[in-house]
Amino acid sequence: MNKTLLLPKTSLSVFALTAIAFSGIAQNQSKPNIVHIVADDVGYDDLSCFGSKDIHTPNLDALAESGIKFTSFYAPHGTCTPSRAALLTGRYAPRVNNNTGLYVLFPHSKHGLEDELEVSITELLKEQGYRTGLYGKWHLGHLPQYLPCVHGFDEFLGIPYPNDHGPERIGNSGWRPNGISDPAIPLIEQAQVIKRCDNNDLAELPALFTREACKFIYRSAKEDQPFYLQYANIETHTPWFVPKGFEGRSKAAAYGDAVEYLDTSVGIILNTLKRLKIEDNTIIVFTSDNGPLVHKDEELENCYGRFGFTDPDREHVLREGKYQERFEGGIKVSCIMKWPGHIPAATESDEPITGMDLFTTFAHIGGAEIPTDRVIDGKDIRDLMFGKEGAKSPHEAVYGFTATGRLMSVRYQNWKLILSGKHWTGNFDSPQLYDLTADMGEATNVASEHPGVVKKIMKMAENAKIAIKNNQPLK
Incomplete structure (x- = not known):
């Protein structure tokens, strides 16, 4: 590699420096x-x-x-x-x-x-x-x-x-x-x-x-x-x-x-x-x-x-x-x-x-x-x-962990659960639930309308926190 910092004038010059004498190389x-x-x-x-x-x-x-x-x-x-x-x-x-x-x-x-x-x-x-x-x-x-x-x-x-x-x-x-x-x-x-x-x-x-x-x-x-x-x-x-x-x-x-x-x-x-x-x-x-x-x-x-x-x-x-x-x-x-x-x-x-x-x-x-x-x-x-018919996500849920292991959110099927606690994005006394199919922008908390969903995902969240703490696999 050339260790001199070159200053190209256009994207064409960027490509020209690498494309000279390209005749096609089929691997x-x-x-x-x-x-x-x-x-x-x-x-x-x-x-x-x-x-x-x-x-x-x-x-x-x-x-x-x-x-x-x-x-x-x-x-x-x-x-x-x-x-x-x-x-x-x-x-x-x-x-x-x-x-x-x-x-x-x-x-x-x-x-x-x-x-x-x-x-x-x-x-x-x-x-x-x-x-x-x-x-x-x-x-x-x-x-x-x-x-x-x-x-x-x-x-x-x-x-x-x-x-x-x-x-x-x-x-x-x-x-x-x-x-x-x-x-x-x-x-x-x-x-x-x-x-x-x-x-x-x-x-x-x-x-x-x-x-x-x-x-x-x-x-x-x-x-x-x-x-x-x-x-x-x-x-x-x-x-x-x-x-x-x-x-x-x-x-x-x-x-x-x-x-x-x-x-x-x-x-x-x-x-x-x-x-x-x-x-x-x-x-x-x-x-x-x-x-x-x-x-x-x-x-x-x-x-x-x-x-x-x-x-x-x-x-x-x-x-x-x-x-x-x-x-x-x-x-x-x-x-x-x-x-x-x-x-x-x-x-x-x-x-x-x-x-x-x-x-x-x-x-x-x-x-x-x-x-x-x-x-x-x-x-x-x-x-x-590859678009296999009927293919589904290999994850039961996707978890939003901080680098220190604090769990902030859980994505499960069409649901997104935000865990309670203090944070610069807001202090929540209880979990918040969003239906991402109907509410991609997470504007309407529907936790009170779906207590069973909240309970189910909260259980998944507790298991995930234990798995991370004990260095165990997540589902």
Whole structure:
């Protein structure tokens, strides 16, 4: 990889640098490639194929038209680090690191995802002959012993934590030691810091990551090696910087520009697969790590101006957003999957599934065995992916745990139960029940009308809390 930060002028130049002399490379290997696009803080309805009216995402829309949309897909957590740890390990967030959990990490954090305690999907796939690469954001520990290449990634080019963990945030948020400012964001290749990025650099990193991801695809295809690529974009996380020339395109301000640039990057990656003639042997999965920002944040605005401005009047179909596991807006996110010849085109499923299911499903597709020395919460969802008649969710329920193990919510069939207790989203003296079929936005509490349902789910909740505490499987 070139360690020089290149500054492309347009998306065409991004692609041109990777497409020169492409004549098409048809892979002969039988194991499918896997491209997992992990969007950062993108809301459920922030894609036009999921209902957005002010953000245009033609490439993701086309992906949905050629594959399946999951409309009840749950990210494992409402914040970045715990959610990404669960995605990588297939385990609920409080189980990670030998049941200690993993909180949101900062530049001054001294801990991360422990390789000795966890098994990642990349480690399993490497054992099956996969080349593995991560381009974009990591956020599971910035010290050398926690970086991606320790966890089964052959290649890594990216940033170790979010792009707003820079020197602008001078201890104002309460998460940082008083008076200690963060260093400039490091750009890391493998385990080496190759550049400290100012805001102009951060704006051009999305193009760099797209370009290098395409080069990774090309190298893997040329060597006829199956690959797992995690493309973890950064521009949809504050500050919403995009490469020069892409500003002001969206009707949803800087955030909308960022989502539309992500869509452009997705289109470039899809086109690379097509030009190499390997799209038919490639599984593409688009998800988000958690829901979007929905509340104004004065500190972000002071640091980044319009690139940190959240419009509180912008409407979403789900209640609340990131930073919580109570309401749908924090953990229910858009999900699209495509695999020509296996996943029926233009299909949709509302069966509840989770980000942790990708661990088990990718492992099975890649020929790997699931570890038996630990609890794996992810289930195999191939029947749902492939549109098998009568296929149902493999989960009795989906649980909204905090990283510390506090249970906030339970999704059971069409019901969503919010547990009682104090929280910044509201203090509830008793559980609240919502019928998501009739009330997707969780506006009307119907607990008093369905006491039997509340009792049933509360019993499930108590069993789930015991299972997490005692390191036992959930149903």
